Every structure is written in structure tokens, then in C-alpha cells.
Amino acid sequence: MLYIVGGGAIGSLVAAGAQKHGVPYQQYPRNVKHCPSSAVWLNGEIVTLQPACSMPSVLQADDVVVLPLKVYQLSQALHFWLPYLVNQPTVVLLHNGMGGAEIANDILGPDYPLLLATTSHGALKKETENGSVIVEYTGKGETQMGALDVQAFGCSNKTSSILTSKLCSKLPSKLSSAISLLSAALPPTHYCDDIQKALWSKLAVNAVINPLTAINNIQNKHILDSQFDKQRQAICSEFTATANAYGFSFCEKQVHERVMAVAKATGENYSSMHQDIVNKRPSEIGAINGYLIERAKQKGIATPINTLLTQQIKEIEAQFNTNISM
Structure with a gap:
């Protein structure tokens, strides 16, 4: 399951991609009323999003939590989600700027399965004339993901030294599954050795x-x-x-x-x-x-x-x- 924290443009685009491509997901915005109810795809297709959620339950180890938030929002969000992360699902930080990894390490611990990501997909969140909130997919790009510590995903030092940017059997299953899930929702997503x-x-x-x-x-x-x-x-x-x-x-x-x-x-x-x-x-x-x-x-x-x-x-x-x- 893909859990998307926040109702911003990129988070809503990920949710729309998951909806469009049949990837199980839930979206948890700070304010449900401000979360887009639909997305306009590049070809003009309208993708209707499932209703946003307000309170999560404890996640499983094979779940993936994506935080496409502002860096200054991360601390509060991670502290809120911490009780639901006891099974150590993969957490993906997807934001502009730097400093998020340091915040996450302080809260989750240095051995937590954490991925850092950057995307060039374009999205714009806006309100329509009838008052509904939508997200527009404004430009196709790609997402790069990588781990600062691949050993947190059960990868040995020997294996980590030969990881490539391709999805392959050399990637730990937990890491490979997380990348595959994100890539299925909003392709393409690539593993990056030097994130x-x-x-x-x-x-x-x-x-x-x-x-x-x-x-x-x-x-x-x-x-x-x-x-x-x-x-x-x-x-x-x-x-x-x-x-x-x-x-x-x-x-x-x-x-x-x-x-x-x-x-x-x-x-x-x-x-x-x-x-x-x-x-x-x-x-x-x-x-x-x-x-x-x-x-x-x-x-x-x-x-x-x-x-x-x-x-x-x-x-x-x-x-x-x-x-x-x-």
C-alpha cells in the first residue's frame, strides 16, 4: 500500500498516478477540504481521486509512506506518524531543498529504511470556478530515489558496493519493492546510487x-x-x-x-x-x-x-x- 502524506501538488499527482494505474493508495492531507478531488492528466484525461483520509492506522513493513512536504513541515508530520511506523515501513522524502534527511534521522533513527527522492514531474494545484480543488499534471519528468544507508534495507556492504541505477535482483527486496511501487504509480522511477x-x-x-x-x-x-x-x-x-x-x-x-x-x-x-x-x-x-x-x-x-x-x-x-x- 502507498501512503501519501499531504495534499499538495506533487503528493496529489502521485495519488492521481496511483489511481490511474491501479496502485492501492491512501492520501492523508493536513486539511481534507483543501485536498484535490480530481486530476487533469497531460492528455486532458480527468482522474477522479478517492476520498482523502484523516487518521491512519499502524502500517505494515511492506507499505511505503511518501512525504512530499516542505522541509519545514517534516518534523511535525514525522512526529505525528511515528506511532504508526512501528513496523518500519519504507519512508520516502520527496521535497525541494535540503535538510530533510537530517530531520528524519533525528526522529526515526539512523537505521530506519529511509529513501530520498527528487522528481522533475510538474504539477499545479488550483481551485476551479465551481470551488472544487484539482491538480493539473503540467509536465512529464522522472523521479530518482536512493538510500543514504542501503544496509537499513537489509543490504550487506558487499552488495551495496555493486548496486546500479537499474532495478535488478541485486537490490534488497524491501528497497526494490518501494521503488517498484512508486514507479507503478508515477513512472518512471529510477534507483540512484549517488542520491x-x-x-x-x-x-x-x-x-x-x-x-x-x-x-x-x-x-x-x-x-x-x-x-x-x-x-x-x-x-x-x-x-x-x-x-x-x-x-x-x-x-x-x-x-x-x-x-x-x-x-x-x-x-x-x-x-x-x-x-x-x-x-x-x-x-x-x-x-x-x-x-x-x-x-x-x-x-x-x-x-x-x-x-x-x-x-x-x-x-x-x-x-x-x-x-x-x-
């Missing part, structure tokens, strides 16, 4: 697209405009210096080219941070550019452009709070 580098690579894209689209109230495609050339390149430069200081081997030019490619491929989309700012919700700036700043600081690396963008987003968020209190 940390994949997450850092996604961080680079988010660090550019998210704050610039949010601050300037633009779609992703406008990141390609010449007025953002210097900012794009400066963010990529600070990212590359920081990531490589932690042992990665990113090429600044290639990082910038990938940012450009993603912005072009998702050109009509609005970033998640843009949507947060437009809807006056807290953003993930702390888990994206803020995370990069903190890691750079530990290595003595200056990050003036990331610091400026982070301050600008925080100032906008502070204005939301001011307006609410007035």
Missing part, C-alpha cells in the same frame, strides 16, 4: 529558478531573459564552489547549462516558491538558498547573491505576517 549528488544537482536548479521567479513574479521561461544573466551565473558559481568544497565534482558551465535547460523545458510553469509567495505562504527559501548559504559558511565561502535573494524572499514573507497582524 546526494542528484539532490545537490536539483538544489542548483532550485536555487536559481525559485527565488528569481518568486521575486520577479514570472514564469520559469523568463529566467532565460538576458536581464538575469549575471544573477544566474553568480548563483551557479556560488553553488559550484560550495558543492565542490564538500567533495562533489560539478562543472560551473554544466550547472548553468542544466539550469537553462530546465527553465526552458518547464517554461510555462510557475515555480513552487512563486506559488508560495503569490498565495502568501511560507516558502522553502531556508531549505534551498538558505541551506546553500549555511553550508558555504562552514567552508568559508562567500555567497553574496544567494544571501541577497534569501533576504529579499524573507522580507516579502515578513510583509505577509505584518499584513495578517494588522
